[in-house]
Amino acid sequence: MPPTLDPGANQPGSSDPARIRNFCIIAHIDHGKSTLADRMLQLTEVVDPRQMRAQYLDRMDIERERGITIKSQAVRMPWTVREGEQAGEQAVLNMIDTPGHVDFTYEVSRSLAACEGAVLLVDAAQGIEAQTLANLYLALENDLHIIPVLNKIDLPAAQPDKYAEELAHLIGGRPEDCLRVSGKTGEGVAHLLDEIVRQFTPPVGDAAAPARAMIFDSVYDIYRGVITYVRVIDGKIEARDRIKMMSTGAAHELLEIGVISPEMVKSPALGVGEVGYLITGVKDVRQSRVGDTVTINGRPATTALGGYKDPRPMVYSGLYPIDGSDYPALRDALDKLKLNDAALVYEPETSAALGFGFRCGFLGLLHLEIIRERLEREFALDLISTAPNVVYRVIMDDASEITVTNPSEYPVGKVAEVYEPVVRATVLTPNDYVGAVMELCQGRRGSLLGMDYLSTDRVELRYTLPLAEIIYDFFDQLKSRTKGYASLDYEPSGEQHSDLVKVDILLHGEAVDAFSAIVHKDKAYNYGVNIASKLQKLIPRQQFEVPIQAAIGSRVIARETIRAIRKDVLAKCYGGDITRKRKLLEKQKEGKKRMKMVGRVEVPQEAFIAALSTSDAPADAKAAKK
């Protein structure tokens, strides 16, 4: 018998945990999570049809334009089961839309910890991809129940039968258990919502215990301060409570509490299993740290919930304003972005070539590109960024240790050992391209860990690769060598001892810090030749000859020369005798000598910009954002 309908029972704070289902949608990039989420919002009628827009939950402009999700989003949707034995049952669904790109995996894992179930979405025209696997493993690690779903069945190229087999093989179910939907047409979505209620378990928690809520996201809003997203595990948080952060012991007055449905809706309380937001008037997201446990000040819990790992920057790059007077504006802008993005780190640095700027740490190249683009767009700054590099651990001869985030700070001499970060990469590729992928990985100093056939024509290759090799055009190369069919996922996997050297680029004998790079010994020559020849084309000829050298320590490994402009000092000297001409030429030579000695090469800013931006570096991010 269907339970009796009680409209009050689904109100936040008083909903019966047995009615709640907390779930997330996980998928490879572009397999259609956000589109499916849109259909769910429509079907559950939480969005007014007139206000519906595509990718409703991707709120940042940049997310909408690029069609990618960067921040996780949680939304509460009431749903009355339509079919089957439970028809008529009222449920409260909390859906968490997660980003798909590797750079943001840490967001995914946080969201997963707030759910009991995961909808594993696979594009029925593409099949399983690298991030499908990565996200599935994350979900399994979090003990989530999985509903496999094939999406985009409206596409003529869809092969749902084939991929249902693959999926069933992967997660160990039957092919007929894979649901089939189209986020575009809405087909099968109501059935999926029914299955979510039927298959996922409701949250369990102790309603009588002191309150404990897990912070899974925290964002800064210019009007409202920090908005903290939580999932209540035990007890209840009420609007008039004073809350306490368990890691710091700091207590805050609650200004507002509520749920997102899909805009913020105030509510009197949040009970066991509920997902919602808290506003305390705190101005810095770091005071409301993701992974922390919130409790009630008057009746605090004794043990905190298990937290999350802090995201650690993997890639560093120097950001400099093109117009030096923009430096304070850049600092303010970074401060503002940092409020919202705990993963962004930066500290001031100066470069002889580029002036004042910041060395910034990012989760990956896409993160770098997004921050840079937001700085340029939201804060109207014109920036130049140096080639991205990873973090090196350098052990000196006297056993002291240095962490190098900027190649120009790499110590000269007396280096005993250098360690560089490595990743465990998974590449999924059709059979035909295995050779091409292996060749690429080998060329990037990869070592093969294993290889598996997912089906007769798809292979999973696992490699250990230096992160530094991936952040250059690896993704682009992978795509072009496999006609776009291979997909890549990677996760940090410690560090390895490597034969690395610092290559300096010297202009007229002086090292230009912005071009220094730490590269593998075998690749130093290529790097040197490449940059030197690029600069030779970019720097205009001067009054004197300018050598461009690439050097390791004092050893020059490549050289190009910018020839001098020979000023025609004889132009004004018509006729006349030869001794006068000679005298003028002698004088010119002297002048040139002086210039060579004292003069500094005038390198136009544009040359730096061109040399750095035409380096093949951020191609990965470009390819990934599509």
Ligand SMILES: Nc1nc2c(ncn2[C@@H]2O[C@H](COP(=O)(O)OP(=O)(O)OP(=O)(O)O)[C@@H](O)[C@H]2O)c(=O)[nH]1
């Ligand atoms: N034909 C068809 N296209 C779809 C369907 N679902 C999504 N798409 C298209 O697939 C593309 C990617 O969809 P998104 O919903 O943005 O994908 P996503 O998985 O949210 O992407 P990320 O947030 O970047 O991970 C868009 O161009 C959608 O229009 C579907 O069911 N059928």
